[in-house]
Amino acid sequence: MSKRILVVRTDRAGDVVMITPMLREIKKKYPDCFLATLTQKHTSQILQNNPYVDKMIIDDLRLRTFWKVIKEIKQYMFTDALLVLPTERAAYQLFIAGIKNRIGVGHKIYEIITFMKSVSRNKYIPLRHEADYCMDMARRIGVETNNLSPEIFLTYEEIDKGKNLLSELCGGDNLYKIIVHTGSGKSAPNWSEDKYFELIKKILERFKDKKFTIFLTANEMSDEFLEKISSLKSNKIINTTNRIKSLRELIIFINSVDLVIVSSTAPAHISDSLKKSAIVIHCHRSMSCAKYWGTLNKKTIDLEVSEEFCNLHCSKDKEICKIEDGISTDEVLKNINF
Numbered sequence: 001m002s003k004r005i006l007v008v009r010t011d012r013a014g015d016v017v018m019i020t021p022m023l024r025e026i027k028k029k030y031p032d033c034f035l036a037t038l039t040q041k042h043t044s045q046i047l048q049n050n051p052y053v054d055k056m057i058i059d060d061l062r063l064r065t066f067w068k069v070i071k072e073i074k075q076y077m078f079t080d081a082l083l084v085l086p087t088e089r090a091a092y093q094l095f096i097a098g099i100k101n102r103i104g105v106g107h108k109i110y111e112i113i114t115f116m117k118s119v120s121r122n123k124y125i126p127l128r129h130e131a132d133y134c135m136d137m138a139r140r141i142g143v144e145t146n147n148l149s150p151e152i153f154l155t156y157e158e159i160d161k162g163k164n165l166l167s168e169l170c171g172g173d174n175l176y177k178i179i180v181h182t183g184s185g186k187s188a189p190n191w192s193e194d195k196y197f198e199l200i201k202k203i204l205e206r207f208k209d210k211k212f213t214i215f216l217t218a219n220e221m222s223d224e225f226l227e228k229i230s231s232l233k234s235n236k237i238i239n240t241t242n243r244i245k246s247l248r249e250l251i252i253f254i255n256s257v258d259l260v261i262v263s264s265t266a267p268a269h270i271s272d273s274l275k276k277s278a279i280v281i282h283c284h285r286s287m288s289c290a291k292y293w294g295t296l297n298k299k300t301i302d303l304e305v306s307e308e309f310c311n312l313h314c315s316k317d318k319e320i321c322k323i324e325d326g327i328s329t330d331e332v333l334k335n336i337n338f
Helices: 013-017 020-029 066-075 088-096 109-113 130-140 156-170 193-206 223-231 247-256 266-273 307-313 329-333
Strands: 004-008 034-039 055-058 080-083 101-105 117-119 176-180 212-216 237-239 259-263 277-282 300-304
Touching: 004 020, 004 088, 013 266, 020 034, 020 130, 055 066, 066 088, 080 088, 080 130, 088 101, 088 109, 101 130, 117 130, 156 212, 156 247, 176 193, 176 247, 193 212, 193 223, 193 329, 223 237, 247 266, 259 266, 266 277, 266 300
Parallel strands: 004 034, 004 080, 034 055, 080 101, 101 117, 176 212, 176 259, 212 237, 259 277, 277 300
Antiparallel strands: none
């Protein structure tokens, strides 16, 4: 009987990007396997059109779908389940569904109770990339690889859709197109909106004689920030939040631009997967630094707060982060070239 493998990751969009390398490598190792994923509904859009995924199972954590998901899992008769992020809900779902070979991370009490096998991250010593830790799960079932390159797949129709939206928003293709994504959903240390506003003003000034457009894509932009942007009275800045309504539409739009400026959050990992140029800001603490969450394509620049600055200005436990002052707008600006 060929393997029937379920990969589970029910957290954020950027985290789901990190399982795309293992999906590819599992399918290469076991080309005849049935490979499925279990994610939340909106993050499943990361995996849409992925040629290595045979089935996407959705668990809506806000609704009463616990038993519905178990029923669906059962019908596919999985031989293996890889719980990439330890969650009690998913651990019990996999156990009740009767999957024999279940592998999790660490030694949570609910993993012990359900007799789940374990892959340890060894307290993140030595620190590696999140995609590499994810790949450890695939290695546990026989995969041998160091290819950690993330992937998102678009159809030709989606690529055309992105181009058409750009044409509607700003006209011809001769413009240099920049996304400035000011939000992070509190998933990573980030600049304030004031700092992003300072950067935008400097971009407008430095490249005033060039043709370009800045697109603002973060849904959590405040009214105060948007008022300040409006006060600049620049036709080179476009707020796209009324046009981009879903994660998939954001993916399509990122694929259509030339540069993404963002903190270490989902749009950074999406642009990485699409092999787009980006400037990504990181703090220095181990759980947010570039070594752990950095981009993996050569077109991207990861800017990280220096160790010296971090030791002087951030709290010892790194919970108080001074990324606001640790990376300057000029440091970002000097890496923008067109």
